[in-house]
Amino acid sequence: MQYKKIPKNRNITTKGAYKMKKENRKIKENENFMDIKRLSEKYIMLSTCLSAHNIRKVLSRTIRDNIILNNCNSGLNDWLGSINGYKITNIEEYEQLLREYNSQFFNYPTAYIDNFIKFASSDLIRQIVKLSYIASGRGRKSVPINNANIKNRNLVFTFNSKVFVEHVKDEKEIPFYANAFWHFVMLILLTEYVNSYTNETITLNLSEFHNFISLNILTGMKMSVEFETDVLYEELFEEISKFIPSNKKNIVITVNDEKQTILFRVKNNFILADAFKNEGYKKVKSEFNKELDRKSESELRVKHGNTPNSIELILYVTGMRTISRILSLDCNPLNKIYLRNFVEKGGFFISLIISFHFRAIVQNSSLITFDKSHYTTYSKFITRYKGERNTALKTAVIILLSKLPNNKRKILIDKCFKKDDYRVKNDIYMDLENLDKILNQDKFCATARFHNVLRRDYGW
Numbered sequence: 001m002q003y004k005k006i007p008k009n010r011n012i013t014t015k016g017a018y019k020m021k022k023e024n025r026k027i028k029e030n031e032n033f034m035d036i037k038r039l040s041e042k043y044i045m046l047s048t049c050l051s052a053h054n055i056r057k058v059l060s061r062t063i064r065d066n067i068i069l070n071n072c073n074s075g076l077n078d079w080l081g082s083i084n085g086y087k088i089t090n091i092e093e094y095e096q097l098l099r100e101y102n103s104q105f106f107n108y109p110t111a112y113i114d115n116f117i118k119f120a121s122s123d124l125i126r127q128i129v130k131l132s133y134i135a136s137g138r139g140r141k142s143v144p145i146n147n148a149n150i151k152n153r154n155l156v157f158t159f160n161s162k163v164f165v166e167h168v169k170d171e172k173e174i175p176f177y178a179n180a181f182w183h184f185v186m187l188i189l190l191t192e193y194v195n196s197y198t199n200e201t202i203t204l205n206l207s208e209f210h211n212f213i214s215l216n217i218l219t220g221m222k223m224s225v226e227f228e229t230d231v232l233y234e235e236l237f238e239e240i241s242k243f244i245p246s247n248k249k250n251i252v253i254t255v256n257d258e259k260q261t262i263l264f265r266v267k268n269n270f271i272l273a274d275a276f277k278n279e280g281y282k283k284v285k286s287e288f289n290k291e292l293d294r295k296s297e298s299e300l301r302v303k304h305g306n307t308p309n310s311i312e313l314i315l316y317v318t319g320m321r322t323i324s325r326i327l328s329l330d331c332n333p334l335n336k337i338y339l340r341n342f343v344e345k346g347g348f349f350i351s352l353i354i355s356f357h358f359r360a361i362v363q364n365s366s367l368i369t370f371d372k373s374h375y376t377t378y379s380k381f382i383t384r385y386k387g388e389r390n391t392a393l394k395t396a397v398i399i400l401l402s403k404l405p406n407n408k409r410k411i412l413i414d415k416c417f418k419k420d421d422y423r424v425k426n427d428i429y430m431d432l433e434n435l436d437k438i439l440n441q442d443k444f445c446a447t448a449r450f451h452n453v454l455r456r457d458y459g460w
Helices: 052-062 066-081 091-105 110-122 171-195 206-213 233-240 269-277 320-327 339-344 350-363 375-383 391-402 406-416 422-441 446-458
Strands: 037-051 129-135 153-160 217-228 251-256 261-266 298-304 310-318
Touching: 037 052, 037 171, 037 350, 052 066, 052 153, 052 171, 052 206, 066 153, 066 171, 091 110, 091 171, 091 206, 110 171, 129 171, 153 171, 171 206, 171 339, 217 320, 217 339, 217 350, 233 298, 233 310, 233 375, 233 446, 261 269, 261 350, 269 320, 269 350, 298 350, 310 320, 310 350, 320 350, 350 446, 375 391, 375 422, 391 406, 391 422, 406 422
Parallel strands: none
Antiparallel strands: 037 153, 037 217, 129 153, 217 310, 251 261, 261 298, 298 310
């Protein structure tokens, strides 16, 4: 396996994976497209699991002395049970081994090893690479160790990208770093464990180690993408918060008006198949397990980005079945996605993964059209009166009146003002006329415009 650079113009979809449909069944298509720019896309966390059986295989293929092998196997469960508190000492002693291993199996840049040694020396590695030993349970997020059979326990690896990018400013390389650090940590820890049972120095069989340690399966991902739009975030928030799920057993929506966030919880990953079927995939696996598909949840959070006009989408995916549905071209939940294969194919599929959840949510919503929000227009209108007296009161009155038909406007104005208040009434009518002109230019729903350009330019 060779290290591959990711082209800057890399398409987020596999060529020929799907064809864009001319019409969207849930959002009314129009000729108006929003002017957007993708500001960032990044992994926040990657998580995998490896069966303890594979670690025992490494031991049996490395240790020839049966007594030492039996001792290692006997103590392995206790060792793995305390692995969350691991420490790497004397990292310099392993530098040559790491470089040899990298040269033989990866050929990553030397910066990978240099950064790993730097993190291991300062113990930052434990904040970036987290290890835990839990019982396997299909569809369960965590199970107490003493409640499960020893043979079915898994070693869980979590790569904390948030801490990593504070020190290495290269977000595009995160999947590669995750794969490299997983191998480097396990190579050192397992070597130290084996040698703790013998006075001699035993070197692991690197080929066998690589083959079995590479069988870690992607089980969790957290990622985000941020877009700069041509409207204020509040306008998109007002419209998207009106989503109504067709079936609350599949999708639950929580709106936080104070923090202006929207949380979509996909409680049944089987609906992700709809995102494939309606986008031109010829073959889609319909395998469905009621119990398992309802236990692998995903959360898509919509929040304010880092600028007044930006929107950030944060997706947290758990469960092998969910990840397999998205990253298998036939939506097969049984097709295991190994970290090594994920990396070999480029590893940077953030927009693709988020887009399937976004599309599935839209397609499983009972909302046919969005209520148009004029938040950005109102904001610009209010700004015109900045510095004048009673700006809040004046603009509030005009905005409220603008929502009424002309005949009711006149009735209300005549009730509130005397007949000889010509100047005040004239100012109100002029302000209303100006606001009406602006509103007439703001016809198209911001969310529809946003979705249109996502589909056209980003494959959503």
